[in-house]
Amino acid sequence: MTEFFNDWGITALVFLPLVGALLMMLVPAKDEELHKTIALGTTVITGVLGGFMLWDFWGMGKANWSTLQYVQDRTWIDVINARYFVGIDGISAPLIALTLLVVPLVLIYSWNHIPNPGNAKMFLILILVLHTGMLGSFVAQDLVLFFVFFEVVLLPMYFMIGVWGGEQRLYAAIKFFLFTLFGSALMLVSFLALYWVTGGTTFSIPGLADQVAAGDIALGTQVAIFGGMFLGFGIKVPMFPFHTWLPDAHTQAPTQGSVILAAVLLKLGTYGFVRIAIPILPEAAVEWAPWIGLLAVIGIIYGALGCLAQTDMKRLIAFSSVAHMGYVMLGIATLTPFGINAAIFGMVAHGLITGMLFFIAGSVKDRFHTLEIKRLGGLLVQAPKMGWILGFCTMASLGLPGLAGFWGEFPAILAAYSPAEGISTTLFRVYMVIAALGTVLAAGYLLWLLQRTAFGTPSEEFADDPEIVDMHASEWIAWLPLLVLIVFFGFLPGIIFDLTDGTVVDRLGSLVAEGSP
Numbered sequence: 310m311t312e313f314f315n316d317w318g319i320t321a322l323v324f325l326p327l328v329g330a331l332l333m334m335l336v337p338a339k340d341e342e343l344h345k346t347i348a349l350g351t352t353v354i355t356g357v358l359g360g361f362m363l364w365d366f367w368g369m370g371k372a373n374w375s376t377l378q379y380v381q382d383r384t385w386i387d388v389i390n391a392r393y394f395v396g397i398d399g400i401s402a403p404l405i406a407l408t409l410l411v412v413p414l415v416l417i418y419s420w421n422h423i424p425n426p427g428n429a430k431m432f433l434i435l436i437l438v439l440h441t442g443m444l445g446s447f448v449a450q451d452l453v454l455f456f457v458f459f460e461v462v463l464l465p466m467y468f469m470i471g472v473w474g475g476e477q478r479l480y481a482a483i484k485f486f487l488f489t490l491f492g493s494a495l496m497l498v499s500f501l502a503l504y505w506v507t508g509g510t511t512f513s514i515p516g517l518a519d520q521v522a523a524g525d526i527a528l529g530t531q532v533a534i535f536g537g538m539f540l541g542f543g544i545k546v547p548m549f550p551f552h553t554w555l556p557d558a559h560t561q562a563p564t565q566g567s568v569i570l571a572a573v574l575l576k577l578g579t580y581g582f583v584r585i586a587i588p589i590l591p592e593a594a595v596e597w598a599p600w601i602g603l604l605a606v607i608g609i610i611y612g613a614l615g616c617l618a619q620t621d622m623k624r625l626i627a628f629s630s631v632a633h634m635g636y637v638m639l640g641i642a643t644l645t646p647f648g649i650n651a652a653i654f655g656m657v658a659h660g661l662i663t664g665m666l667f668f669i670a671g672s673v674k675d676r677f678h679t680l681e682i683k684r685l686g687g688l689l690v691q692a693p694k695m696g697w698i699l700g701f702c703t704m705a706s707l708g709l710p711g712l713a714g715f716w717g718e719f720p721a722i723l724a725a726y727s728p729a730e731g732i733s734t735t736l737f738r739v740y741m742v743i744a745a746l747g748t749v750l751a752a753g754y755l756l757w758l759l760q761r762t763a764f765g766t767p768s769e770e771f772a773d774d775p776e777i778v779d780m781h782a783s784e785w786i787a788w789l790p791l792l793v794l795i796v797f798f799g800f801l802p803g804i805i806f807d808l809t810d811g812t813v814v815d816r817l818g819s820l821v822a823e824g825s826p
Contacts, residue, residue, distance in 0.1 A: 496541025564671025
């Protein structure tokens with residue numbers, strides 16, 4: 310089976326959604342049911358192919374997970390030495406699996422939730438293009454190829470927000486586009502600078518890491534190049550103070566856009582640090598680590614305080630993403646295997662949990678036609694199943710032991726106790742204390758949200774509203790896998806930690822060999 314996947318597997322996996330999008334262009338827009346069938350069928354086929362590939366990858370055993378598998382390395386743009394170089398290892402596998410899971414569930418949810426204006430054809434095509442861009446970013450091993458896939462996701466999300474979003478959709482869409490494009494420009498400049506200072510021979514990520522390690526590149530040059538990558542990836546995460554586009558984008562985006570943005574797109578930034586910036590420029594990473602850690606803990610506290618100030622349910626969840634991604638960045642900033650493994654687990658946990666919270670917010674909006682917290686209440690009375698699911702997801706998000714959110718936060722905090730050699734231990738222990746305080750604030754804003762929306766009696770405005778019903782079949786089908794995985798990884802976190810650990814150590818080399826608690 311491995312030989313079968315080696316021949317064409319990753320290429321098929323990445324571009325199958327694009328084939329489905331091209332097929333949908335041939336179908337008239339009025340055949341809405343056919344478009345839904347093609348889109349869902351394409352992502353299911355992609356998921357099945359990816360599932361078999363990841364199962365085969367798992368069967369190779371821990372000794373092989375740190376080695377790139379299913380590699381395809383072919384000529385692409387000779388004039389700049391850019392190649393079509395793709396592969397899967399233990400770092401990319403969990404995020405590929407998350408993408409393959411989330412997109413079909415979004416399409417299942419969309420079956421009865423196509424937003425207005427109801428152009429299902431274009432809406433679903435944009436989701437499929439996003440699917441290709443996200444998968445391509447996680448398998449790319451060439452900087453130019455990574456940049457192309459990284460940019461592919463920009464336009465579909467811009468149109469999803471700008472066409473199908475809320476009242477302030479144009480402002481949010483333009484803000485999202487400009488912030489991301491600015492970060493991408495800085496990232497591209499850094500890639501080009503890295504290419505030239507290493508001799509202008511390759512854009513291969515492993516090749517550049519080897520050349521930097523073997524070369525004599527001034528530390529100041531490395532720090533400057535890392536700074537450009539830091540801004541590019543940091544805006545995408547988004548880290549404080551580059552986060553301001555996120556609450557607007559989430560608040561105005563349709564439910565499907567918010568779920569994909571939270572579950573997968575934000576991970577492109579943190580993945581860029583783990584896959585590109587730190588392995589290629591480890592010495593510069595040490596210099597930047599205190600600043601990354603500082604912005605991470607500011608984001609944790611700022612995001613939590615921002616949640617406490619919100620009056621809109623969706624905007625509150627968006628600010629919670631700023632806080633939760635702060636824990637991911639704190640783990641990365643430690644530059645230890647323990648911290649970076651915790652960060653990768655945190656990416657997956659955040660995708661499952663916050664994706665679920667945005668699903669719930671979308672369904673609440675469909676029934677109540679508002680997300681203003683003070684107008685909501687009594688969800689456990691009018692839609693008890695949805696109310697209990699909201700309670701479950703808030704507990705997961707605040708880091709309750711036994712659920713996936715706990716393993717995304719606690720190990721990252723613990724890793725800050727002993728960062729990698731060359732990084733101030735005292736400083737990171739201060740960060741650890743601040744991050745721990747953030748968990749208390751998280752409990753505050755999440756329990757406050759649950760109390761205001763689910764408990765009590767329904768407000769007079771909605772007390773006798775016939776539109777307020779409990780769960781639909783499409784919601785059960787779309788949500789149940791996420792709920793099961795939140796519990797599954799809460800009790801068996803070692804599945805992801807085992808998958809990522811060897812690759813983290815192998816990719817980051819001696820930099821992360823010390824300092825793990």
